[in-house]
Amino acid sequence: xxxxxxxxxxxxxxxxxxxxxxxxxxxxxxxxxxxxxxxxxxxxxxxxxxxxxxxxxxxxxxxxxxxxxxxxxxxxxxxxxxxxxxxxxxxxxxxxxxxxxxxxxxxxxxxxxxxxxxxxxxxxxxxxxxxxxxxxxxxxxxxxxxxxxxxxxxxxxxxxxxxxxxxxxxxxxxxxxxxxxxxxxxxxxxxxxxxxxxxxxxxxxxxxxxxxxxxxxxxxxxxxxxxxxxxxxxxxxxxxxxxxxxxxxxxxxxxxxxxxxxxxxxxxxxxxxxxxxxxxxxxxxxxxxxxxxxxxxxxxxxxxxxxxxxxxxxxxxxxxx
Numbered sequence: 001x002x003x004x005x006x007x008x009x010x011x012x013x014x015x016x017x018x019x020x021x022x023x024x025x026x027x028x029x030x031x032x033x034x035x036x037x038x039x040x041x042x043x044x045x046x047x048x049x050x051x052x053x054x055x056x057x058x059x060x061x062x063x064x065x066x067x068x069x070x071x072x073x074x075x076x077x078x079x080x081x082x083x084x085x086x087x088x089x090x091x092x093x094x095x096x097x098x099x100x101x102x103x104x105x106x107x108x109x110x111x112x113x114x115x116x117x118x119x120x121x122x123x124x125x126x127x128x129x130x131x132x133x134x135x136x137x138x139x140x141x142x143x144x145x146x147x148x149x150x151x152x153x154x155x156x157x158x159x160x161x162x163x164x165x166x167x168x169x170x171x172x173x174x175x176x177x178x179x180x181x182x183x184x185x186x187x188x189x190x191x192x193x194x195x196x197x198x199x200x201x202x203x204x205x206x207x208x209x210x211x212x213x214x215x216x217x218x219x220x221x222x223x224x225x226x227x228x229x230x231x232x233x234x235x236x237x238x239x240x241x242x243x244x245x246x247x248x249x250x251x252x253x254x255x256x257x258x259x260x261x262x263x264x265x266x267x268x269x270x271x272x273x274x275x276x277x278x279x280x281x282x283x284x285x286x287x288x289x290x291x292x293x294x295x296x297x298x299x300x301x302x303x304x305x306x307x308x309x310x311x312x313x314x315x316x317x318x319x320x321x
Contacts, residue, residue, distance in 0.1 A: 046076020062088025
């Protein structure tokens with residue numbers, strides 16, 4: 001079935017289509033694919049002509065990064081972004097936002113997106129993932145070797161903020177609770193500082209109601225157990241089967257109380273731990289530490305953001321050459 005492209009909330013140049021990715025009562029489970037296409041002359045002569053980009057967002061998030069789409073389409077790529085089921089454009093009444101019992105669940109979303117994109121018909125694929133989306137795409141690429149030609153990870157959540165020892169200590173407890181109360185409540189740990197940092201930088205647009213809560217979605221043991229299982233898989237070593245670029249801030253700030261430093265550091269992840277974990281995802285991994293960047297490096301202040309885009313424009317064509 002050909003995708004039914006319709007206008008998107010991002011306005012001119014963007015379109016979206018709904019993808020059915022599962023059957024569930026009272027309505028099917030859906031994901032949403034957003035696209036932006038290149039314009040002449042880039043579509044004919046750009047360094048990424050013949051390339052499709054698929055972006056996957058992070059936790060409690062959705063796709064809104066117009067500038068990221070434009071950066072790729074100016075190089076000639078077709079740009080697509082996926083709001084996974086239970087997130088953003090894909091949220092439906094009765095959904096538990098962001099909930100999954102296994103990160104493998106998102107294989108159906110990604111497979112449906114690739115089918116709608118037509119990527120399997122001879123076009124090269126570049127995967128771009130932010131935070132939790134970076135973890136999802138890393139694991140997907142490792143399970144589907146040879147499908148992606150390059151992987152770009154923007155502060156990927158490859159390890160728990162407590163580190164490997166902390167993760168191993170709590171994982172059995174979380175797994176036990178997930179078996180009994182998979183959708184039980186958990187303490188709120190997001191105090192809203194990361195959202196505040198983006199607002200102070202002026203890089204966060206207003207989201208439609210419910211798509212991006214100030215303090216994130218409520219979390220549940222079933223979901224947390226799935227995340228920990230993903231972290232354990234990365235820690236054991238995987239191979240994404242293609243060159244990978246990992247973009248990180250140079251420093252982290254613990255999210256315990258508000259600090260102005262949160263507008264120039266990662267206040268979500270421990271970037272040193274992520275850098276170490278990234279060395280286990282493949283044989284060709286480039287780690288770029290960007291001074292002044294926040295958790296989403298492409299939402300940072302102008303100077304670090306420009307450095308990130310300059311690196312992206314150099315690295316991706318080189319990785320595909």
